Amino acid sequence: MRFWFLLLIIPLVFPETGLASTIRYKEQFWRMYHQQLYMYPLDIAENIHWLETALRMDFANPLWAIARIENEREWEKYRNLFLSHISVKLVELYLQWGNEHYKHRAYFYNAPWKQENLESLSKAESLFEFALVYWEDAKEYAEAAQQFSWINLEEIQNWEDEAYRIQTGQLDYEAIINRHLTRLNETRRTFEEMDSSTY
Template sequence: MLGIVLLTTLNPLPLEAYYVQYKEQFYRLYHLHYIQNPDDTMENIYWLEQAIKADFANPLFAMALIENETQWEKYRYLFMMHAHLKLIEQYLYLGNKWNKRNAYFYNAPWKEQNLESLETAETCYRTALYYWQAARDWAEKAQDRRFRFINLPRVQFWEDEAGRVEDGRLDYEKIITRELSLLQQVREKFQAMDENTY
């Protein structure tokens, strides 16, 4: 009881502000949500885009152990590739929230709203496609021959991603192109609807 009284009467120490300014700090603010609400996804997109624009922290504070300039260069390429891949995932999540997979006849009264929703989904998918080109460029730099025997164990997953991008096992262009094609088919079905559809 005395402990509770002491805790409530003592003034807590003021907390120091945490100024976020480096890529690694912004990246740490990105996190997966249990339920991917559009607001949560847009929050992640914001943090990842800030991470891409910011400067790198000192190599002492990198997310991998950096011991020389070559490791530092490879780390930067891998980081940028990974951040772009995460942006692609987030834009795909966001586009999926507005993508209509089918144009059911009973949705005809809301034809215009459905077409607007498809337009939003298409914008998300096209933005993801833009980031895919950048991710491929960064992956190509990270897979340069100079880095062949440079291993960064703490970010091994990033290295695996770069390898999958290089050999084509990870191809977001194929996935996004398929989504855009299916979206166009659904759009055409909605556009074909008239007052006799429902």
Template sequence: MKRFFKSVSVSAAIVLFTLLFSSYAITFKEQYYKLYHVHYQQYPDDVMENIYWLERAVAADFANPQFALTHIKDKKDWEKYRYLFMMHVNLKLIEQHMRLGRTWDKKIAYFYDAPWKEEYLRDLETAERCYRAGLYYWTEAKIWAEKANQSKFKFLYLTGIQNWEDESYRIDRGELNYEKILNRELARLQKVKESFIAMDENTY
């Protein structure tokens, strides 16, 4: 655990150095989003860094439409682009919180884990907080997807961000439902917690 927080501190220092001494100011949503990246092997500090960039992307302003992540030809394109962007970033925040939660998620409570019962329970609480944060971002993603799926956009497709369009379509159809996934993980986690709580000096 100490090693984890040390590595996060190092990452935070690197981020601060980059912001202070980079050749240009990072100001807009699109710039922060471009700093998000998925490693082949994603360690907790990588996930924390991604969450930081994505949350900054949520809070920042949009760049001028000419610097959007797809071609924008008119105000209607621009409006739908903004809705899709916000939906997509919130979906990525869910994915990152799920990855982070799995770091502390003990899938099964084996009888021989009893000597470390309290440590595992603390880890499970951390995993639970990550999954519940994912539920918050799912609520946000659904709001933006609903805006992107308004009838006035029925025949408008931004082909440069087709994967975002696909995400919006799948949410609208109920094919993509992180609430169901996260609640399933939380229910399973609760059972693991209960198994640990039931352990006593006779368990092992």
């Protein structure tokens, strides 16, 4: 009986020992992001939710950063690399989600579902446009991080490499997204031209 009484009274006396903790910093929401072998639309939407929430939150104290931070310049570079990396991940997720709705070719036998296909293409176009917005953010943050190119943050070296690839144009999601949008508009035109004589 005393055991149960203690279990009930301890959280009231010591609230900080509760079973749940509050997630309130960018780094905590970043850790909620997870990559799976097969990503279904709900998995993609969940990851987008975590990363977009991370963008709105504050950074944790530099003591709890993902990389070791020793001065203000390292802190500024860390923040820009973090935001650039999250933006790149959001670009990838929106591209992946857009591809779920993207019909690459309009075959004549798709004519009975012309309207459904046009709606699907509109969804894909919206998702690709979201990806373009995040790509612009990724480029901006990568450029800001490059101001401190002599600083090396070992724990997030892959983020530095990613920012460098963005800066040099080796990583260019804008070109990929624009190709998708061009092909999408061609497919849309083909669907719009379909009529009873097509099928």
